[in-house]
Amino acid sequence: MTLADIFVAFCFLLGGAAAFFTAFHPNILYAAISLIGSLVAVAGLYGALGADFLAAAQLIIYVGGILIVILFAVMMSEDIYKRRFFEGAKKYIFPVLAAALVFGGLAKVTLDADWSVATKPDFEPTARAMGWALVGPYALVFQYVVVLLAGLIGAVIIARPATKMQKFTDDEGDN
Amino acid sequence: MSLAEFLSGINYFIAHLFGTGLPMAVFSILSAVIVLLLFAMPVGGFCTYLERKVAADFQERIGPNRVGPLGLLQFFSDGIKMFLKEDSISKNADRWIYNFAPSLVMAGSFGAFAAVPFSAYMIGADLDIGIFYAMALGSLVSLGVLLGAWSSDNKWSLIGGMRGAAQIVSYEIPLGIAVLSVITICGSMNMHTLVAQQAWPTAGGEGHFWNVFHNPFMIINFFIYFTAALAECNRTPFDLPEAESELVSGFNTEFSGMRFGLYALSEFADVILFACIATAIFLGGWHVPFFNLQSINLGLSIGELDLSPLIQSVLMIGVFLFKVSVLVFVVMWLRWTLPRLRVDQLMNLCWKYLIPISFFNLIGVAIWTWAFSGRSMLQLLGQLLGVY
Numbered sequence: 151m152t153l154a155d156i157f158v159a160f161c162f163l164l165g166g167a168a169a170f171f172t173a174f175h176p177n178i179l180y181a182a183i184s185l186i187g188s189l190v191a192v193a194g195l196y197g198a199l200g201a202d203f204l205a206a207a208q209l210i211i212y213v214g215g216i217l218i219v220i221l222f223a224v225m226m227s228e229d230i231y232k233r234r235f236f237e238g239a240k241k242y243i244f245p246v247l248a249a250a251l252v253f254g255g256l257a258k259v260t261l262d263a264d265w266s267v268a269t270k271p272d273f274e275p276t277a278r279a280m281g282w283a284l285v286g287p288y289a290l291v292f293q294y295v296v297v298l299l300a301g302l303i304g305a306v307i308i309a310r311p312a313t314k315m316q317k318f319t320d321d322e323g324d325n
Numbered sequence: 326m327s328l329a330e331f332l333s334g335i336n337y338f339i340a341h342l343f344g345t346g347l348p349m350a351v352f353s354i355l356s357a358v359i360v361l362l363l364f365a366m367p368v369g370g371f372c373t374y375l376e377r378k379v380a381a382d383f384q385e386r387i388g389p390n391r392v393g394p395l396g397l398l399q400f401f402s403d404g405i406k407m408f409l410k411e412d413s414i415s416k417n418a419d420r421w422i423y424n425f426a427p428s429l430v431m432a433g434s435f436g437a438f439a440a441v442p443f444s445a446y447m448i449g450a451d452l453d454i455g456i457f458y459a460m461a462l463g464s465l466v467s468l469g470v471l472l473g474a475w476s477s478d479n480k481w482s483l484i485g486g487m488r489g490a491a492q493i494v495s496y497e498i499p500l501g502i503a504v505l506s507v508i509t510i511c512g513s514m515n516m517h518t519l520v521a522q523q524a525w526p527t528a529g530g531e532g533h534f535w536n537v538f539h540n541p542f543m544i545i546n547f548f549i550y551f552t553a554a555l556a557e558c559n560r561t562p563f564d565l566p567e568a569e570s571e572l573v574s575g576f577n578t579e580f581s582g583m584r585f586g587l588y589a590l591s592e593f594a595d596v597i598l599f600a601c602i603a604t605a606i607f608l609g610g611w612h613v614p615f616f617n618l619q620s621i622n623l624g625l626s627i628g629e630l631d632l633s634p635l636i637q638s639v640l641m642i643g644v645f646l647f648k649v650s651v652l653v654f655v656v657m658w659l660r661w662t663l664p665r666l667r668v669d670q671l672m673n674l675c676w677k678y679l680i681p682i683s684f685f686n687l688i689g690v691a692i693w694t695w696a697f698s699g700r701s702m703l704q705l706l707g708q709l710l711g712v713y
Contacts (some may be wrong), residue, residue, distance in 0.1 A: 167440075183422065183472070186468070206454050209461040209464060210461040218468060218490055221475075247587075274454030277453060318489045
């Protein structure tokens with residue numbers, strides 16, 4: 151067992167345990183917090199597989215951005231300790247069906263894949279190749295991200311009503 | 326035999342001694358911890374002393390002067406005091422998260438030091454994505470602040486933590502764009518390459534001198550980076566998360582003993598880290614004007630071991646740390662000069678001024694790089710005057 155193997159095993163354990171907590175912890179706050187472990191473990195796996203840029207991007211986008219937004223939303227809700235987000239067995243049916251479908255798909259892909267062992271190539275930096283791919287073959291897909299951003303800004307402008315409070319602060323200006 | 330070969334020989338010896346399995350993993354983790362304790366802890370501690378002395382100078386007081394000569398050992402006694410203090414937890418605090426949060430902040434600010442290039446031969450991890458890695462680990466800090474604040478069951482803490490998270494998430498954007506313009510110029514995220522390109526320009530050389538003087542946009546970009554970094558470290562005039570006149574002590578109100586110590590220490594570590602990154606990507610790292618330190622060769626050697634990389638390294642580290650300490654001093658100077666911003670002013674400054682300006686600058690830098698095929702002002706001037 152080499153250092154890399156130990157690291158990968160650790161990432162699998164951490165990610166699996168954290169994902170289990172996220173799915174089954176009755177308190178939504180702890181579920182959100184255990185997402186940290188799961189997201190960091192995925193970043194670690196990316197790193198172990200040689201995708202250095204992806205690992206850092208995983209940290210900066212998911213842990214630094216999305217998780218913080220989730221925590222904001224959860225912490226701002228009322229009576230957070232009393233909330234239980236599983237009430238009654240009825241709510242299990244659809245998630246279980248969806249999970250079975252996803253698991254079936256993943257299992258099929260895993261079993262069909264050709265798992266012949268290749269010699270591990272030396273580590274090669276990925277950032278430059280990824281950059282060229284994003285402005286070359288995948289330029290169209292990349293452009294959609296800009297469309298997404300425009301959509302978000304549009305949504306903010308439409309959703310913002312001119313309330314009394316807003317008018318008050320707008321009139322007062324920045325002085 | 327050069328120094329690098331000598332060091333890799335040591336590495337080989339250690340790997341031979343410990344194998345490559347679990348003992349090696351334990352050894353690597355321990356050595357990283359020891360390096361951190363030897364570098365970051367004393368430097369962070371010394372910064373607390375320095376800050377009190379600078380504050381005292383600004384207010385015409387003497388400052389700490391009892392412990393050791395000139396009060397130099399003050400931070401040492403402060404550290405011992407923090408270790409011995411009772412580690413109190415308020416009754417309704419969320420114990421798990423409360424205990425976990427300071428370590429997140431610590432991991433975020435100390436882990437990023439691995440990518441700081443102190444000299445051409447001394448860098449913890451020469452990653453291809455060095456600068457991006459340092460910024461990614463920085464995102465753990467905001468998480469630690471938010472969780473610590475929420476778990477301590479105190480409304481001042483919660484308000485402080487919310488402000489902290491909102492502030493850090495917002496200011497990460499101008500910070501990231503300022504860094505992006507540097508990457509545009511150098512075409513690399515590797516810290517070593519970034520610094521190496523900032524050498525004094527010579528006839529056939531790659532260097533284009535410090536990035537901050539690369540073109541007019543970069544000078545503005547440096548100030549945007551510096552302002553955003555101040556906000557990221559929660560330093561005055563952006564210290565709203567721990568505004569002591571309104572929020573007691575902000576997000577760390579309930580923390581005591583060494584847990585508070587971790588927060589305080591990683592705040593200073595954050596300041597030093599941002600000063601290090603600013604030095605490396607804007608102020609030319611170990612490079613000095615008119616001269617390339619890497620060309621020094623005194624011809625000294627012990628047996629087969631060439632000593633010149635060692636001598637160069639010492640000079641480079643000296644230059645690097647000098648620039649870093651100037652920046653850290655400016656940060657402290659600002660603290661005792663500027664008043665704190667209001668929350669709405671803070672958000673206005675970020676979203677209405679810094680972000681639009683930084684986007685404009687990024688486009689400007691891109692156009693400059695394209696128009697002059699990456700040459701800096703100094704290189705163009707040199708070409709005009711026919712120096713090389």
